[in-house]
Amino acid sequence: MTGDEFLFEIPNNAESSTSYAGDPEVSAVLDWFRSQRRMEARFGQVFRKSIDEVLDGQRTGRYDLNVKQGPRRVEKTEKTYLGTKVEIVTRAEFELEYGFPMDYKVAGHPVDAKFSIIGQWEIPKEAVGHICLLMTANDVKGSFRVGILRTTLDVLSTSQNGDGKRKITAQGKQKISWLVPDGKLPANFLLQLDNENPNLLSGVFEKQGSGQLRVDDFFRKVQGRLVDRTTVVTVAMQKDGPKRVRDARLSLRDEGIVILGYRKPSPRIASDLGLPIPKQGFWVSTRLTELSDDDPRPAALINGKRWGIWHVGDAHVAAPAVNTDVDD
Incomplete structure (x- = not known):
């Protein structure tokens, strides 16, 4: 599996695949994002800006995140930093408040930002049970996805990596409520x-x-x-x-x-x-x-x-x- 592929499929009824009637906090966060003017286009610009800033083309001549060798390679540490960059640019674009203990405060509720190039999000211990803004972007295919999920233990793997992080399971991904199920990323x-x-x-x-x-x-x-x-x-x-x-x-x-x-x-x-x-x-x-x-x-x-x-x-x-x- 390469970094150019997503690791899961979106159900046909993706936008309404999950009901959060019993979770008013998640409902409030979803409503807040859906009320934002040109939400999908703005998320597309968030990913375009973030990727371009990490590639830093004017200094490096780079334009492809997936190059692993040669003078235009992108280091693993840079790809890791891309998640932080997306978090920062998202906050600026939507004028989100700093949250505690999570990254943002949205509609009065703490929300954590999670970005993965391949849509394989890893959730740290401190974010378990919290609302997460899940984001992924594929520069080769020119697409991106944004969704909301409360990352309770039932949507996470039982195994952990060395940092104590758990992955969202395939069944857990079916519970994501998609804000943008299949967005068009501004072209590279x-x-x-x-x-x-x-x-x-x-x-x-x-x-x-x-x-x-x-x-x-x-x-x-x-x-x-x-x-x-x-x-x-x-x-x-x-x-x-x-x-x-x-x-x-x-x-x-x-x-x-x-x-x-x-x-x-x-x-x-x-x-x-x-x-x-x-x-x-x-x-x-x-x-x-x-x-x-x-x-x-x-x-x-x-x-x-x-x-x-x-x-x-x-x-x-x-x-x-x-x-x-x-x-x-």
Whole structure:
């Protein structure tokens, strides 16, 4: 079993699989979370931020939690710390009070935070009998789950590990009341690309010592898709991602490539060409060619000329200047 797999299945009636009518404290905690605006999306951002902060791409160039060897490996201690990071970011996102003796106070009741990459939660002695916020996220599959369970002895294994912790049994997991049974985790674009074409990123990251050359090569090779800021700073292994994008615009112009951002006229050009439209913190690159008036392809008017996406056989021309003097 790898870290990319969940170790249990969710029942079809997951959201209502457990009734806590006889446990008003659990009911109150469930009601509180379910009353929160955009709860599912906010939990997704909690996991995305937490994973990205542990990977620390701008310093390490890492984008995959499951790498165990080589310069981009993630140590076991870092994966352990991910649970603490999720606890901290969850508290900040939902403005939760510090609890005693558990991590949080929710609707006036103590709640402990428990995160596991593979959904195999271990409960320490001090949390037995308490309400737990159970969280798990799978970056490869782009999914996450969040649930509530009172961790009484009947849902825990009889055996303990060396630290005195017990695992939630398969039968115990059936009693989890799911707040988010199958959430969509915001994308890890580099991990997504690596799964599609492992050779693509290895070629980019081979350019040691120059963050700018890596960013140039990335936008050269990855065209027509939205690229987020975390991706750029990870490729560059530098903090000033927007500046690297601005310089890449200048570097790639002679190859006919433009990099469109959120500032005008980029969104209009992207729309006219049928490309995804970048919002703030995102970019999309494409190679252009000048079109004749009778060319039926989608065209964008730039500096008084018609431009379209380059196809094999089109003329090789320098790209028009688009947002080359701004960071966005």
